Amino acid sequence: MAMSKSYPVFLFVVFLALLAWVYQNQHSQLELQQQQELTQLTHQLATYSEWHGSGAELYQLLSVSHPFQFFQYIDDNDSGLNHTYGSLIPLERHPLAKLFSLDLAHTQKLAQGRLQVKLSDNGAVLQAINHTQTMAALLLGAYLLCVLVFSLLLAKLKRAIHYSAECIRQLPQLSLPPLESSKLTAELSPIRTALEECRSQLKTQRDNLTQENEKLHKVVNQDPVTGFSTRGRFTSQLASIANHNPPQFGLMVMVKATELAHVNQQHGRAAGDDYLAKVANCIRKACNKFQDAQCYRVSSADFAVFIPDVVVKDAPRFLDQLKIYLDEYQQMLQTESVAHLGLVPYQQGMEAAQLLALADTAVSIAQTLGPNSYHIQERSTGNEQLGNDRWKLAIHDLINRNALRFYQQPIQPCRTEVEVYRELLARFYNSEGKSLPTTTVVAMAERHGMSIELDKLVVFNALKMLKENPTLNGNFGVNISALSAHQERFVAWLKDILGKQKYLASRLVFEINESGMQVNLAASHKFVREMHSVGTRVSIERFGNSFTSFKFFSEVRPDYIKLDGTYTTAIDNDANNKFFVRMIVDVARRTGIRVIATSIERQEEKFTLEQLLVDGMQGYYIAQPQAILTTEQS
Template sequence: MAMSKSYPVFLLLIFLALLGWFYQSQNSQLQIQQQQELDGFKKHLGGFAQWQGSGAELYQLLSSDYRFQFFQYVDDTDGELNHTEGSLTAKDDHPLAGLFPLNLAHTQKIATGRLQIKLSANQAIEEAINNTEKLGLMLLVAYLILLGIFVALMARMKATIGYAAQYISHLPDMSFSAIATSKLSGEMSPIKLALEECRTQLKTQLDKLTQENEKLHRAAYQDPITGFGSRPRFTSKLENISQPNVPQLGLLAMVKATELAHVNQLQGRTAGDDYLSNVANCIRKACSKYPNAECFRVSSADFAVFIPDVVIKDGSKFLEQLKIFLDEYQQIIKTESTAHTGLVPYQQGANPVTLLTLADTAVSIAQTLGPNSYHIQEKLNGDEHFGDDRWKLAILDLITRQALKFYQQPIQPCRNDVEVYRELLARFYNSEGKFLPTTTVIAMAERHGLSTELDKLVVISTLKMLKENPTFSGNFGINMSAFSAHQELFVGWLKDILGKHKSIASRLVFEINEAGMQANLGASFKFVREVHSVGARVSIERFGMSFTSFKFFNEVRPDYIKLDGSYSTAIDEDSNNKFFVRMMVDVARRIGIRVIATSVERQEEKLTLEKLLVDGLQGYYIAQPQALTISDQV
């Protein structure tokens, strides 16, 4: 039973118990008093024991001291002396008189007669009834007062609980104001303090959740490196443009950071992230005059910029400004280029696939025009070569012209008895003498089946350079595609041409990517064998990225392995990388293979790798790539 219902009943029972106790007390007291009065009458009647008069006279004498409910005197000899007053049965005028039953009857023999009386208790009963009624009324009034107070307190408590319940129900949305002291005071203060503490903690937790949600939102819709919108937001923008019922027009600029793979390979991913961040800053500065421009990072090296309400003829201003910033950044990082840009128009209802194809074509054309170049492509037509076809023509042209220049990055030996080499880095340029992005040239050559011809160009150019410059001493590393190394015709051609230049061949080291070599172990072993037969050597670059790297030692037996740059990054703090490098060095030394660590960018990394007994070190901390000149000697 709820407290609001049980308390009035409990209180009523208490008051009834008090009334019952008072009634019992009054009844007992009344019985005692009347019994004392009856005993007094008996004693008083002893003075009339020899009475021989009439009963009426005796009544007059006794009634002066006592009140009788019933009086009867019966003489033994003379009936005229008999006298009777009242009745044995009381006439109860009060309905509560029955609550106080009294038996004050007495019969006694007196001389020549018999006396029977019953004293009257009406006055005492009335007094007891009055006292009981007064107490009952007082208890009733007290009960009603206490009940009223209880109802008022319960109403106040109910209102307080309702307020607290409302407060609790609004805690999740934090829309309820701070709780008033007057609402939950006194005995409700602990609840007030608990609610305040709960509200504070809940707000703290909600703030944390909000921050985490913002982080997740940024991770999902904002690129953490550049601060631009992510690919999902770019896709959403394309869908919005494709809506035919949304009036809009503008320009889409696609920017390709063409040096990302090169920077990652030579300097590490940290430098690659810095490079992307700076390219993004160049884009951001170029967009400063276009407040409504929206920038996105579409993929690892691709950016997209939407410039609304600008027509194609005004797009050159944006492109020229962007090229200025990219050229300035190129002078700082000293690379062959920074990024290339393609610009295309868009309007409402534009097909996203067609729009991106047009933009990709514009970027591809820009890449063939030189460092940081741009190209505006309004539409495609069949009279021109675009995209991949243009790249095919550009690669065929540079092969025909032998448009190649070499940069070199030395490898530092860790001991005097270790023979290492300088890595030659090929750079290609167009008919105007402007450098083309090396990574893109190699990728496009593979796409069009020209990678073998490109590798032949590198080999021929290397032999020619060393033959014409006898002052260049020492060994030189040449990058070669795994595709070419697995072609029998190419391997035969390479063996034949190296056989004609054995003195130079003995100074060459052919560098091939581990993943490509493992694609065909049989062909890889044959390539190493043929190269060794003419005195040249083989180096496997980006080594250690495969689970079968250890098996590769015995299967192919290269002369050098160049560990992937990820093993050098922060190796002074990475115990796992230390263990792997130590194990590689131990296995390689047993079979006579030299281990070279790449992407060494800090002194701590250099010192740690030297302690691990690698044979050589390469990276920006050791030496940066430089143009190969006639004065370069080892």
């Protein structure tokens, strides 16, 4: 209950309690007084115990000192001496007399008669009633005065509270006027002080938040890995070019970091971020001679550079310098390539979709030209093979030329009884002998429906290499796409060619990505079953990325599973990964499946995985990929 209601109620209760106390006090005094009166009467009657006169005479004697409401004397012998006065029930009484009712009756036997009396209390009762009414009036007046004073003080307090509330409402806008000291005085002065301090602190905090907001605005529009502007800023730049004002022209360079997926797979995402940062640093150094250049990270592996007020004939100056930096980084990274560059000119009013299409075409053509290559696409003539079509021709060309080389990366067994293999890594090259990014070649082959032809090329060359090089001993793993493994015509071709060369088929292990195999478990199981029928084994790579990974144990039943590199990275300090690997090893052993750990780069990771009882290990710490010395090469 609010104070404005509870306090008057409290006062009213106090008033009633005091009134009750006054009444009780008056009633007690009256009762004591009348009791004394009755005691005096009984003492006086004791002197008239031998009374022989009439009742009237006795009444005259006693009424001098005692007021009677009722008096009756009855003589035992002579009724003529009897005398009665008043009545036992009072005829006229004050309305409040019942509150002070007293029993003042007395009966006594005299010598020749019987006396019954009842003292009158009218005077004393009226006096008690008057005194009680006077005290009640005083208490009621005091109560009303207290309520009035309280109401006035409460009204003043409410005005001060409303004033304080209005000041608080104005705080977020920092429009608080000077405080009126007369409205927040005495007990409310701490509120005035708090409001003044709050206004001062809020202004300081607003200034700090404004500064933080400016910093966050920069962070939101700045990629944390590369330090370049984000896609939102890139989109705004494209929109400004599409507008007709102000006039502008220049060059746009698209940079595709083609090795990101490979680096992430082999070394983990931290290494992938470091790779992107290094590529960005190469771009940044190449832009030093172009002070107005603007750099953006468009997507996970794509960068864009706008160089305003520069014409196409000056483009090689930037591209050649950037390629030099990329080539230097490639030697450190030891990969097929680092990035590919596509350059297109732009001018005011050019549609964003047209500009991006030309840039994508330029990058796609650059990817077919060799490591860290660039291509300048000035405009689309409509007669040339652009973008993805260029890749279709490139894949046809490398298949026709049988343009493939093999590298190998061994798997180290953890126990002598464990039979493992060496993974064959296919590397493709163009007509000029320059390497093409493997990931892009495979992706483009799948996009153009040429994955089966590409996988046939890989399998055919692997068999040819083993057949023509009898000194190569041991087993070899060959990567094929899940898309091909799910095609009946490819499986039939594979079964036929392996069935004719079972002595070589038994030395092959087909590695297939788990995510692709998950698409169709029935087809995956059929592929494994058909390969087993010709003596070939199957390995599932990048195992553990799917929630249904354990279905492979019961439904697909491969011979090997290669754990995804994310489980290996810093496993010596990761209890969750240790638990997951231990669980996989336990389940795999019950079903006769070998578990191979990949992407091992540190001694601590190797020791930890050995303790977890994996069957084999692969990674740069174990052995780096190296070229295979065949009869042709020697």
